[in-house]
Amino acid sequence: MQKNIFVDTHCHLNDEKFNADINEVISRAVEAGVTRIINFGDTLNNSDRVVELTVEHEELYAGVGVHPEEAFDMSQDDLDRLAASTKHEKVVAIGEIGLDYYWEKDADRRRLQQKIFVAQLDVARQLDLPVCIHERDAHGDAMTILKREGRGLRGVMHCYSGSLEMARELWKMGWLIGVDGPLTFKNAAKLPEIVKAVPLDMLLIETDAPYMAPTPHRGKRNEPSYVVLVAEKLAEFRAEPIELIARQTTLNAERLYFNR
Numbered sequence: 460m461q462k463n464i465f466v467d468t469h470c471h472l473n474d475e476k477f478n479a480d481i482n483e484v485i486s487r488a489v490e491a492g493v494t495r496i497i498n499f500g501d502t503l504n505n506s507d508r509v510v511e512l513t514v515e516h517e518e519l520y521a522g523v524g525v526h527p528e529e530a531f532d533m534s535q536d537d538l539d540r541l542a543a544s545t546k547h548e549k550v551v552a553i554g555e556i557g558l559d560y561y562w563e564k565d566a567d568r569r570r571l572q573q574k575i576f577v578a579q580l581d582v583a584r585q586l587d588l589p590v591c592i593h594e595r596d597a598h599g600d601a602m603t604i605l606k607r608e609g610r611g612l613r614g615v616m617h618c619y620s621g622s623l624e625m626a627r628e629l630w631k632m633g634w635l636i637g638v639d640g641p642l643t644f645k646n647a648a649k650l651p652e653i654v655k656a657v658p659l660d661m662l663l664i665e666t667d668a669p670y671m672a673p674t675p676h677r678g679k680r681n682e683p684s685y686v687v688l689v690a691e692k693l694a695e696f697r698a699e700p701i702e703l704i705a706r707q708t709t710l711n712a713e714r715l716y717f718n719r
């Protein structure tokens with residue numbers, strides 16, 4: 460039987476939690492069939508680190524961007540630096556970028572998040588790169604911005620936490636839905652219903668490691684090999700074979716990220 464192949468489309472192996480054993484972590488992933496892993500930066504400095512890692516490890520790819528929790532007033536020089544870092548051949552996306560109103564309650568800081576979100580969407584459009592969006596408790600503003608600024612852009616709403624209605628709007632606009640550990644939690648709320656409704660060609664699987672470890676590793680350090688647990692949950696909820704989930708989510712990742 461042929462082995463199932465997966466892509467972990469979102470994680471952070473640049474996190475210091477992997478300093479001691481990144482080689483073993485990547486070996487376990489490959490062993491589990493997770494042959495490609497996309498790491499995302501959240502500041503300009505660690506975006507550079509994420510790109511360096513792609514040189515050190517064949518399996519790794521990179522997304523570069525400034526995360527909303529790290530928002531600062533990006534100058535044109537900063538945006539140019541971000542654009543320049545995408546010249547490396549294994550940089551496949553701008554991300555993660557977006558809005559996080561869960562951690563940010565201050566109105567001015569939220570406006571700053573919106574400003575640099577829009578500015579980075581603009582960089583992605585100019586470079587014709589897909590975007591990976593982080594959005595937490597900011598559903599309304601995120602959708603408003605995507606409708607207003609999303610022309611000519613493609614990407615994924617990573618670690619999806621919105622409603623079924625919003626998911627439907629997104630996939631109809633051509634945006635993919637990223638699913639990770641919370642799908643496996645007992646309190647997965649409306650996620651099972653949402654992943655049943657999303658067309659299979661609009662779903663991506665991801666870990667967001669070291670965060671969001673799926674059951675039975677919940678609360679511990681997450682790692683890319685566990686993306687298989689997310690795929691298995693998808694197969695269970697959708698009542699589809701794991702082979703189909705593996706094949707189609709891999710094709711989806713290739714369509715979005717690997718056809719430069």
Ligand code: NI
Nearest residue numbers: 469499555667
């Ligand atoms: Ni992330």
